[in-house]
Amino acid sequence: MKFKLFNRKIFTLLKVQYSNMLEYRVEIALWALSGIIPFFMLNIWTTNNLNESINISDVMLSRYFLCAFFVRQFSVVWVVFSFEEDSLMGKVSPYLIQPLNPFFRYFAQHLAEQITRFPFALIIAFFFFIFNPESIWIPNLSILLLSIVSTFLSFLIQFLIQSIVACLCFWTEKASSIERLLFIPTLFLSGLLAPVVSFPAFVKSWIYLTPFPYLIDFPANLLSGNATNISGGLIMQILWIFLLFPLFRKIWSEGTKKYTAMGS
Amino acid sequence: MVQNIIDVRNLSKSFDISSKEPGLKGTIKHFFRRQTKSLKVIKDISFEIKEGEIVGFLGANGAGKTTILKMLCGLIYPSEGSIFVSGYLPFRRKENFLKTITLIMGQKQQLIWDLPPIESFYLNASIYDLDKFEAKKRIKKLSEMLEIDEELFIPVRKLSLGQRMKSELLAALIHEPHILFLDEPTLGLDINAQINLRKFLQKYNKETNATICLTSHYMKDITSLCKRVICVHEGEISYDGKLDLLLKKLSPVKEILIVCRSEEDAIKLENSGFTVKNKIKNEITIKIENNSITSSLKTILNNFDIEDLFINEPPIDEVIGKVLIKKDYEI
Numbered sequence: 001m002k003f004k005l006f007n008r009k010i011f012t013l014l015k016v017q018y019s020n021m022l023e024y025r026v027e028i029a030l031w032a033l034s035g036i037i038p039f040f041m042l043n044i045w046t047t048n049n050l051n052e053s054i055n056i057s058d059v060m061l062s063r064y065f066l067c068a069f070f071v072r073q074f075s076v077v078w079v080v081f082s083f084e085e086d087s088l089m090g091k092v093s094p095y096l097i098q099p100l101n102p103f104f105r106y107f108a109q110h111l112a113e114q115i116t117r118f119p120f121a122l123i124i125a126f127f128f129f130i131f132n133p134e135s136i137w138i139p140n141l142s143i144l145l146l147s148i149v150s151t152f153l154s155f156l157i158q159f160l161i162q163s164i165v166a167c168l169c170f171w172t173e174k175a176s177s178i179e180r181l182l183f184i185p186t187l188f189l190s191g192l193l194a195p196v197v198s199f200p201a202f203v204k205s206w207i208y209l210t211p212f213p214y215l216i217d218f219p220a221n222l223l224s225g226n227a228t229n230i231s232g233g234l235i236m237q238i239l240w241i242f243l244l245f246p247l248f249r250k251i252w253s254e255g256t257k258k259y260t261a262m263g264s
Numbered sequence: 265m266v267q268n269i270i271d272v273r274n275l276s277k278s279f280d281i282s283s284k285e286p287g288l289k290g291t292i293k294h295f296f297r298r299q300t301k302s303l304k305v306i307k308d309i310s311f312e313i314k315e316g317e318i319v320g321f322l323g324a325n326g327a328g329k330t331t332i333l334k335m336l337c338g339l340i341y342p343s344e345g346s347i348f349v350s351g352y353l354p355f356r357r358k359e360n361f362l363k364t365i366t367l368i369m370g371q372k373q374q375l376i377w378d379l380p381p382i383e384s385f386y387l388n389a390s391i392y393d394l395d396k397f398e399a400k401k402r403i404k405k406l407s408e409m410l411e412i413d414e415e416l417f418i419p420v421r422k423l424s425l426g427q428r429m430k431s432e433l434l435a436a437l438i439h440e441p442h443i444l445f446l447d448e449p450t451l452g453l454d455i456n457a458q459i460n461l462r463k464f465l466q467k468y469n470k471e472t473n474a475t476i477c478l479t480s481h482y483m484k485d486i487t488s489l490c491k492r493v494i495c496v497h498e499g500e501i502s503y504d505g506k507l508d509l510l511l512k513k514l515s516p517v518k519e520i521l522i523v524c525r526s527e528e529d530a531i532k533l534e535n536s537g538f539t540v541k542n543k544i545k546n547e548i549t550i551k552i553e554n555n556s557i558t559s560s561l562k563t564i565l566n567n568f569d570i571e572d573l574f575i576n577e578p579p580i581d582e583v584i585g586k587v588l589i590k591k592d593y594e595i
Contacts, residue, residue, distance in 0.1 A: 012391075016376065016379065020379055023378040093367070094372065094373075094374035097366075099363055099393075257341040258341075260279060
């Protein structure tokens with residue numbers, strides 16, 4: 001019964017946030033467009049024949065960067081900025097005294113934004129295939145489903161990391177500065193600029209112990225059909241979620257004791 | 265016997281405040297060595313509130329009344345002392361506790377800006393586990409009470425401040441809370457909207473026996489809603505009791521303007537032993553103590569030829585203003 005009620009809350013939140021996101025469709029189209037870094041990286045890689053050093057064909061590399069673009073589109077998180085603003089302006093106060101953790105609102109906001117973003121991402125992919133017809137492929141159904149799961153897990157990891165950083169607002173007020181620090185490893189180690197396989201073996205072994213390669217590299221490799229350890233990758237993603245979730249709970253409960261309800 | 269629904273004992277709250285000296289030197293010093301000090305904004309206060317009571321918290325800006333409300337609803341953590349609201353420790357924010365309270369802040373909103381208020385109402389209804397049928401029923405009832413049936417489907421950003429405030433109220437009351445914390449609910453509203461809001465709160469209190477804790481800088485909110493006031497001065501309670509007792513204490517005399525039929529009557533009245541404030545021709549203003557007003561007026565009407573008389577109440581804002589700058593009022 002409790003689970004049913006909780007599901008209803010989340011579903012209503014999602015519905016309302018989706019209606020809200022549709023009000024910003026032009027903005028969302030622009031955001032989708034702003035996520036085309038992987039295509040620039042593809043151009044740099046192929047122009048300089050960098051893929052030869054890692055034994056990936058041009059076609060597989062272009063599929064990888066297209067998938068990296070897709071994974072990024074559906075795992076991008078900005079909760080730290082929203083929460084920081086709401087917290088500093090006191091907007092979070094009314095939500096704090098409702099029987100639902102305010103982070104569910106942000107969670108639904110992100111999911112709703114992803115649904116709104118989907119058609120725009122498809123249009124960009126369509127144009128990508130027009131310019132790279134040799135890259136067209138149809139992944140088999142089980143791989144497609146696993147990739148969707150993996151992308152969602154990647155979103156969960158990023159959401160939890162950013163939520164933990166967002167909670168630091170209770171102590172520092174400017175938690176987004178800490179997020180900027182995390183942006184650097186996310187950019188370089190996640191596989192957005194280069195597949196992790198291209199890193200030296202010693203560095204690679206360390207990178208795989210962090211959550212970063214499971215944000216983009218693993219789901220993108222999975223979807224594009226590049227060789228990857230599917231079960232190992234999924235287990236690592238789940239493991240990171242299990243590690244980050246209690247940490248978030250702890251920091252949230254400690255942080256709310258520090259909340260001063262500024263600006264309200 | 266009516267039970268205490270709010271019980272506050274020796275409550276204190278301190279905030280860490282960082283200070284910075286002006287100028288470049290101060291900025292550099294502040295960058296390398298931040299100076300913070302603990303500021304006690306609420307100092308060892310105790311009070312109880314009974315179920316169904318409407319209590320006004322009065323105080324100057326920064327006196328601590330909003331901080332008290334925030335602690336009562338569990339938004340902020342107390343530094344010392346204990347608070348029990350409806351049997352719960354508010355800062356633990358237990359689901360059952362949160363379902364019995366609401367907080368409305370005049371300057372803050374929870375409605376989704378780009379969507380019609382009805383969307384926020386249904387969202388809140390599901391957050392408080394109301395089914396669609398029940399939510400619909402409550403929205404209908406409250407929107408009729410608040411007279412906002414037509415505004416439900418207009419995006420919040422297009423509503424006037426008054427309509428928005430009413431919608432905020434509806435969103436905050438959809439779960440029928442038993443305890444309402446209202447922080448300046450009429451802030452920025454025009455006179456008619458203020459009157460309507462007060463009427464609504466009175467009706468809500470009457471119909472549901474809800475307890476209301478209210479802060480406001482508009483004295484009309486306090487005088488028309490609250491029988492009891494708690495005055496807060498620099499984090500301490502300077503008065504806790506009936507509003508009319510406080511008013512009597514603060515303004516023990518009334519001024520009465522008497523228009524006599526002739527100037528001779530006015531002179532006779534001037535010399536009859538009353539405290540005279542001034543006299544202009546046949547008009548004379550006298551001061552009479554509140555407790556002897558009936559007998560004094562009887563004497564005047566029986567012994568003098570009076571054309572008209574006016575009893576001047578001192579402006580309530582002026583009277584209450586005194587309490588905001590003074591520490592102790594013993595009744």
